[in-house]
Amino acid sequence: MTGNTFRTTTGREISAVTADEMRDVDRIAVTEVGLRLLQMMENAGRILAWHVRDVRTEGTAVVVVAGTGGNGGGGMACARHLANRAIPVEVVVDRSPEDLTGAAATQHRILDRMGVPVITEREWVPQSDDERVVVDSLVGYGLDGEVRSPVSQLIERTNERSGPVVSLDVPSGRDATTGDVLGTAVTPDRTVTLALPKTGLESVPGTLYLADISIPQMVYERLGIEYDRPFGHSDWVELER
Numbered sequence: 001m002t003g004n005t006f007r008t009t010t011g012r013e014i015s016a017v018t019a020d021e022m023r024d025v026d027r028i029a030v031t032e033v034g035l036r037l038l039q040m041m042e043n044a045g046r047i048l049a050w051h052v053r054d055v056r057t058e059g060t061a062v063v064v065v066a067g068t069g070g071n072g073g074g075g076m077a078c079a080r081h082l083a084n085r086a087i088p089v090e091v092v093v094d095r096s097p098e099d100l101t102g103a104a105a106t107q108h109r110i111l112d113r114m115g116v117p118v119i120t121e122r123e124w125v126p127q128s129d130d131e132r133v134v135v136d137s138l139v140g141y142g143l144d145g146e147v148r149s150p151v152s153q154l155i156e157r158t159n160e161r162s163g164p165v166v167s168l169d170v171p172s173g174r175d176a177t178t179g180d181v182l183g184t185a186v187t188p189d190r191t192v193t194l195a196l197p198k199t200g201l202e203s204v205p206g207t208l209y210l211a212d213i214s215i216p217q218m219v220y221e222r223l224g225i226e227y228d229r230p231f232g233h234s235d236w237v238e239l240e241r
């Protein structure tokens with residue numbers, strides 16, 4: 001990242017945004033364009049599921065570790081798309097499902113009706129030889145400070161896994177704007193960030209992909225953010241490290 005831009009592996013320049021700028025993008029997309037959170041989340045979850053299938057070795061199961069916000073909702077949508085392809089998937093939520101609200105509660109209810117196993121942090125005691133792919137959808141740009149328990153434990157357990165780790169939007173525990181590790185953070189093999197790359201992703205390890213969640217150019221124009229439609233044939237682009 002130079003200045004405030006990343007480059008795609010095909011040489012296109014892409015603006016990077018801070019967490020506050022991304023919150024503004026989210027807000028304008030909803031209030032001025034009328035996009036709903038569940039629509040953007042569905043794009044996130046579906047493209048994340050593609051990347052999980054891309055890293056997964058045939059026959060390996062997946063565990064999605066989900067928070068209670070938009071990031072968690074994206075992870076649960078991803079779990080649904082994997083279950084629809086008969087890929088063994090289990091969801092670990094960082095508190096009892098009854099405490100989920102909004103979009104995360106909607107995603108959870110669907111998984112529950114589909115019979116996708118959803119367990120709590122206390123019930124997730126992974127074996128050391130657990131080769132499963134771990135999807136990190138605990139927290140994205142909504143991290144409000146040092147990571148608190150039980151999220152900190154879930155981050156540690158995710159890092160102890162030997163299987164591949166895919167983070168949604170921002171590796172949990174990293175400040176989306178500065179990239180600082182706030183206590184502890186997931187070390188991903190790949191990060192699938194949404195709409196525009198976050199400035200804090202510059203020093204994050206692993207490969208980095210940008211996913212299209214259907215936010216139109218007019219939102220960026222409204223906010224004075226340089227944006228020239230990075231998505232062509234594919235729903236995602238790889239960003240240079």
Ligand SMILES: NC(=O)C1=CN([C@@H]2O[C@H](COP(=O)(O)OP(=O)(O)OC[C@H]3O[C@@H](n4cnc5c(N)ncnc54)[C@H](O)[C@@H]3O)[C@@H](O)[C@H]2O)[C@@H](O)CC1
Nearest residue numbers: 040067068069070071139140141142143144146147148169
């Ligand atoms: N346009 C966009 O950028 C969109 C973003 N979406 C997703 O929504 C996320 C933002 O959603 P939210 O604003 O709900 O926030 P997040 O989902 O990023 O974070 C909130 C969650 O993190 C937990 N949390 C926050 N600070 C914590 C701390 N210090 N210690 C422990 N837990 C902590 C909260 O309890 C909650 O579970 C993005 O990162 C992205 O993944 C998608 O839903 C689609 C639209």
Ligand SMILES: [K+]
Nearest residue numbers: 136139170172
């Ligand atoms: K995350």
